[in-house]
Amino acid sequence: MSEQQHGHEAAQKAGFETRAIHAGYEPDPATGAVIPPIYATSTYKQDGVGGLRGGYEYSRSGNPTRTALEGNIAALEEGERGFAFASGLAAEDTLVRALCAPGDHVVVPDDAYGGTYRLFDKVERAWGLEHSSAAVSDVDAVRAAIRPGETTLVWVETPTNPLLNIGDIEALAAVAHEAGALLVVDNTFASPYLQQPLTLGADVVVHSTTKYCGGHSDVVGGALVVRDLEVAERVGFHQNAMGAVAGPFDSWLVLRGLKTLGVRMDRHCDNAERVVEFLAGHPDVTQVIYPGLEEHPGHAVASRQMKRYGGMVSFRVAGGEQQALGVCERAEVFTLGESLGGVESLIEHPGRMTHASVAGTDLEVPADLVRLSVGIETVDDLLADLDRALGARA
Numbered sequence: 001m002s003e004q005q006h007g008h009e010a011a012q013k014a015g016f017e018t019r020a021i022h023a024g025y026e027p028d029p030a031t032g033a034v035i036p037p038i039y040a041t042s043t044y045k046q047d048g049v050g051g052l053r054g055g056y057e058y059s060r061s062g063n064p065t066r067t068a069l070e071g072n073i074a075a076l077e078e079g080e081r082g083f084a085f086a087s088g089l090a091a092e093d094t095l096v097r098a099l100c101a102p103g104d105h106v107v108v109p110d111d112a113y114g115g116t117y118r119l120f121d122k123v124e125r126a127w128g129l130e131h132s133s134a135a136v137s138d139v140d141a142v143r144a145a146i147r148p149g150e151t152t153l154v155w156v157e158t159p160t161n162p163l164l165n166i167g168d169i170e171a172l173a174a175v176a177h178e179a180g181a182l183l184v185v186d187n188t189f190a191s192p193y194l195q196q197p198l199t200l201g202a203d204v205v206v207h208s209t210t211k212y213c214g215g216h217s218d219v220v221g222g223a224l225v226v227r228d229l230e231v232a233e234r235v236g237f238h239q240n241a242m243g244a245v246a247g248p249f250d251s252w253l254v255l256r257g258l259k260t261l262g263v264r265m266d267r268h269c270d271n272a273e274r275v276v277e278f279l280a281g282h283p284d285v286t287q288v289i290y291p292g293l294e295e296h297p298g299h300a301v302a303s304r305q306m307k308r309y310g311g312m313v314s315f316r317v318a319g320g321e322q323q324a325l326g327v328c329e330r331a332e333v334f335t336l337g338e339s340l341g342g343v344e345s346l347i348e349h350p351g352r353m354t355h356a357s358v359a360g361t362d363l364e365v366p367a368d369l370v371r372l373s374v375g376i377e378t379v380d381d382l383l384a385d386l387d388r389a390l391g392a393r394a
């Protein structure tokens with residue numbers, strides 16, 4: 001591993017925010033630049049055949065800006081190695097092909113990002129990988145879905161997208177390991193600031209860095225962090241062999257975003273808590289879903305494994321799908337759009353938007369469901385916007 005991949009030794013052991021700002025990169029010895037340059041280069045001059053400077057040969061295989069990001073996110077997740085990809089789904093596909101073979105079986109969540117389920121159901125299945133779905137909040141159901149000797153991965157999101165169910169990472173890791181499978185946790189909703197699955201026994205963390213890691217809705221990216229060197233080798237080989245890498249500019253944007261992850265997440269959480277309180281008191285809201293609520297079935301587990309409960313809030317509205325669509329369309333400060341985790345608040349209708357691809361499957365979501373990505377604007381403006389959007393009947 002290069003010097004940069006490990007970053008500054010002290011930064012690795014420091015507090016979260018110090019690691020977020022320093023890990024993965026040391027000021028450039030030639031210029032002192034405190035921020036890694038965007039190395040917009042496809043190839044590198046060799047000092048004689050095979051005489052590589054810093055191990056760099058070709059930018060699919062390695063690029064210093066990407067290396068800085070990979071070292072940083074590995075330090076934040078307390079993993080052995082990080083890998084940056086062109087999107088969350090590219091990271092997922094690379095991971096599956098690195099760790100599974102045709103004929104294997106994986107357990108996937110029965111509530112997850114629709115695109116993740118579509119990847120397993122429409123792409124990996126055609127490659128020969130079978131899957132069964134189980135509720136991540138039900139450890140016994142996950143155990144029952146495992147096929148001993150065939151299941152190579154147990155795949156979990158926690159909190160899930162969009163229903164914010166909570167999986168007990170420690171218990172799920174034990175169940176996966178008992179059966180000789182690895183536990184993969186998609187940590188996109190929590191971000192490494194709120195939860196570090198590798199420290200709880202997970203083997204691989206997946207991120208759509210498009211979301212909280214990038215944090216500004218200006219980049220699409222993905223990442224994997226692993227804690228085992230053998231898994232790292234397989235993932236590294238496939239990252240290069242499959243080629244869905246993060247480019248240098250995208251890597252730079254995600255790295256810049258990560259530096260402020262801690263302060264952003266705290267404000268996302270503060271604002272989400274106020275939004276939850278407001279929605280819980282609104283007569284047209286039939287259910288508020290947030291792991292921070294005591295009545296949430298995953299509250300105790302979330303309190304144990306998460307620092308706070310995050311910036312995502314889902315709720316169901318009286319009046320069914322038409323009213324839910326109306327709320328989405330009437331909101332103004334909350335922008336109607338897919339994605340999440342940026343500084344600006346977003347609102348969406350999962351059934352028609354992010355989860356349209358799972359209609360008719362085990363993963364279908366309620367039609368009266370609205371999902372919020374609560375941003376870091378002035379919270380009173382967010383509450384007034386929701387009040388206006390909910391107030392008028394369609």
Ligand code: P1T
Nearest residue numbers: 087088089113188208210221338339354
């Ligand atoms: O969009 P991409 O960067 O490829 O990441 C896919 C992905 C993976 N995992 C989770 C938990 C996700 O939420 C996503 C993407 N989700 C959305 C675009 C969304 O609006 O829910």
